[in-house]
Amino acid sequence: MQYSIGEVAKTTGIAISTLRYYDREGLFPNMERSGGGIRRFTDKEIEILGVIECLKTSGLSIKEIKLFLDWCQEGDGSLQKRRNLFYERLAVVTKQMEELQKTMNTLRFKCWYYDTALAAGTEAVPKSLPQSEIPEDILAYQRSGCLKSFEQTEP
Amino acid sequence: MQYSIGEVAKTTGIAISTLRYYDREGLFPNMERSGGGIRRFTDKEIEILGVIECLKTSGLSIKEIKLFLDWCQEGDGSLQKRRNLFYERLAVVTKQMEELQKTMNTLRFKCWYYDTALAAGTEAVPKSLPQSEIPEDILAYQRSGCLKSFEQTEP
């Protein structure tokens, strides 16, 4: 199956200008063109878009993704490198998930804090509440990495 | 307790230039200075750094964070707005977690794919394996949002 750039943009939600930018950056090696120079996206390119999405989310830059795609062109000789890349990404994303979980806990605490404040009509109430009055499930709120060294309340 | 910019940078891992940038952007309302103009960080500012970290992770820009901090200055009149912001962020982060979970599944599939390829000595092996030969737990790999409309294999 083949698709025009406009069709791909419409179905994926990726801007036409972005697709052209990716192409400029070499993310679609061997993409075909019509006689007149018009891009012909195929399932190959759609697959690549999936890989780009995955690797981008996992924290790679466009240039790094290009590097990976270059390795794919090299054939079986680069299998080890490619494998390692994915294991590394898996580790990174696992960390990201933990980070995000901590952020969720903080947000949940804030939601509780403001619900309590609104119910009381003033922020002074949740602010002065002792830990013992804070619901168990909200106390999952314990601060993360870089600020661990300092304590935490409400600005 | 009071801290110099250098101390804060060292304990939080945030660059001095970044702390000064945040200050320039107004993220530390009412931060004190010494007679000579030297910043005096207090626990108030450290708390704000925690909020910045949380809101940044949840997808807010520096300008939006500044806005929130302005609301905090307004007092109880802005409680509702602040509450809504955190509920909204909670929803956004929940979506982000789902996104990340899908990315994890894709990565796990890729890890399996390359392990299989390396064991066989060639990518041709996992590439041509029928779905039925792919381990159950790896098949959690089903593609996400924007590319759902197209199918998925290996570029």
Place this chain on the structure above:
DNA sequence: ACTTGACCTAAACCTGACTTTAGGTTCTAA
């Protein structure tokens, strides 16, 4: 043949979030 919507390129532009630079001031310890 002709129109018109979709496509093309190169090059300039944009934004966010910092960082660097250049030149000067403050603080602390000997």
Place this chain on the structure above:
DNA sequence: TTAGAACCTAAAGTCAGGTTTAGGTCAAGT
């Protein structure tokens, strides 16, 4: 009281990841 580390500002620079612009070309229907 003076050296040097740590601090200050304003302004310019950087980088990624696009987007916009200007000026064309292509292709499908009439």
